[in-house]
Amino acid sequence: xxxxxxxxxxALELTCTPAGAFCGRLLADLGFDVLKxxxxxxxxxxxRGSFPGGFPDDEASGAFLFLNxxxxxxxxxxxxxxxxxxxxxxxxxxxxxxxxxxxxxLALESVANLVVVSLTAFGRNGQRREWxxxxxxxxxxxxxxxxxPPAAPPGLGGELRxxxxxxxxxxxxxxxxxxxxxxxxDISKTEALASFAPHRSNPSxxxxxxxxxxxxxxxxxxxxxxxxELRPAPxxxxxNAEVLGGLGFDAAETGLLVxxxxx
Numbered sequence: 001x002x003x004x005x006x007x008x009x010x011a012l013e014l015t016c017t018p019a020g021a022f023c024g025r026l027l028a029d030l031g032f033d034v035l036k037x038x039x040x041x042x043x044x045x046x047x048r049g050s051f052p053g054g055f056p057d058d059e060a061s062g063a064f065l066f067l068n069x070x071x072x073x074x075x076x077x078x079x080x081x082x083x084x085x086x087x088x089x090x091x092x093x094x095x096x097x098x099x100x101x102x103x104x105x106l107a108l109e110s111v112a113n114l115v116v117v118s119l120t121a122f123g124r125n126g127q128r129r130e131w132x133x134x135x136x137x138x139x140x141x142x143x144x145x146x147x148x149p150p151a152a153p154p155g156l157g158g159e160l161r162x163x164x165x166x167x168x169x170x171x172x173x174x175x176x177x178x179x180x181x182x183x184x185x186d187i188s189k190t191e192a193l194a195s196f197a198p199h200r201s202n203p204s205x206x207x208x209x210x211x212x213x214x215x216x217x218x219x220x221x222x223x224x225x226x227x228x229e230l231r232p233a234p235x236x237x238x239x240n241a242e243v244l245g246g247l248g249f250d251a252a253e254t255g256l257l258v259x260x261x262x263x
Contacts, residue, residue, distance in 0.1 A: 004031030004225065009174070011035070011096040013071065014078070014087065016043055018135075018156055019189060020100050020119050021067040022163025023170065027096065028070030029224040030171075035094075035243060036071045037078070037087065040261055042236045043068075052216065058236060059215040063156075065233045066221050069211055073234035074243045077262050078105060089247055096170055114182040115173045117166050123188035133189075135159050142193035158193055165192035237263070 010033040013024040021036075021043070028034040036043070045067055046058040058064075074090075077083040084106055091097050091111055098117045099106070103124075108116050118124055121133035122141075133141070139158050166187045173185050209223035213232035223230060240263055244254045257263040 002225075004029065004228065007031035009033070009096070010094040011098060012087070012090050012094045013037060014097060014099040014101055014106070015119065016045075017100055017119070018045065018063070018067060018159035019162035019166065020098050021045065022160045023098050023117065023119070023166040024071060025067055025069065026163065026167040026224065027098075027170070029228065029230070032096070034071040035090065035239070036068060036073050036234065037076050037090075038073055038236065040075045040077055040237075040263065042075075046236070057215065060213075065213060065216055065219060068233040069209070069221055069223075070230045071234055072239040072243070073237055074240055075237040075263050080262050082257070082262050086244075086247065090243070095174065098166065098170070109184070112182060113177055115170060115177060116182070116184045117170045117173075117187060118184055119162065119166055119187045119189060121189050123191065124184075124186045135189075138162075138189045138193055141190045144193060159189075161196050162187065162189045162192045165195065 045064040122128035207226040211232040
């Protein structure tokens with residue numbers, strides 16, 4: 001089995017939307033070691049479904065299993081001082097950070113040679129930089145529902161398109177890092193969607209990987225490479241001890257972080 005082309009690179013994912021998660025998923029497919037940071041109660045996709053048998057299960061959501069295959073999971077409350085400090089230490093150890101944080105939550109500009117991919121509804125500059133928007137709004141703003149009669153919005157597909165644009169832009173920034181240094185890649189979801197013409201996908205041309213998940217069982221999920229060796233989506237906080245141990249936290253300190261709700 002051929003190894004993916006970008007083994008040895010690493011990414012920290014600080015997002016809770018399908019766009020950011022799909023960007024991280026594509027990087028994982030390419031060989032990145034992707035660490036997904038989730039709030040202590042889990043990424044919202046864990047509660048989105050669909051679920052096997054229709055019974056909600058945070059560890060068996062179809063959306064989460066697809067978007068997060070190939071990643072590790074750390075739970076962390078980024079709104080606490082300790083959580084922010086841990087995230088900053090992790091950011092200093094990776095090549096790429098994919099984030100959708102509010103301005104000022106985490107300072108990343110001082111990290112040398114770091115590529116920061118920032119996804120927002122309308123970009124980080126301009127008169128709409130502080131506006132928030134759900135996927136339906138960005139689809140409207142990008143013209144996806146224009147026409148008479150109006151076209152149906154792409155739903156989750158719109159977010160996936162944004163994630164694809166973010167991943168491609170990330171790789172371009174990474175490719176020029178040796179000559180230009182690190183940089184922030186500003187991804188406006190509205191502009192990313194406007195770059196696509198509405199179209200139908202062709203499932204017959206998809207490639208799949210087989211993973212065995214400890215809760216959901218054996219799964220065939222879309223992948224960049226056919227029959228790729230891909231780890232299943234992580235259980236909530238599955239790699240907490242491993243990641244925090246790598247930062248020097250012992251078992252007692254990790255337990256204290258868990259007990260105070262930071263992890």
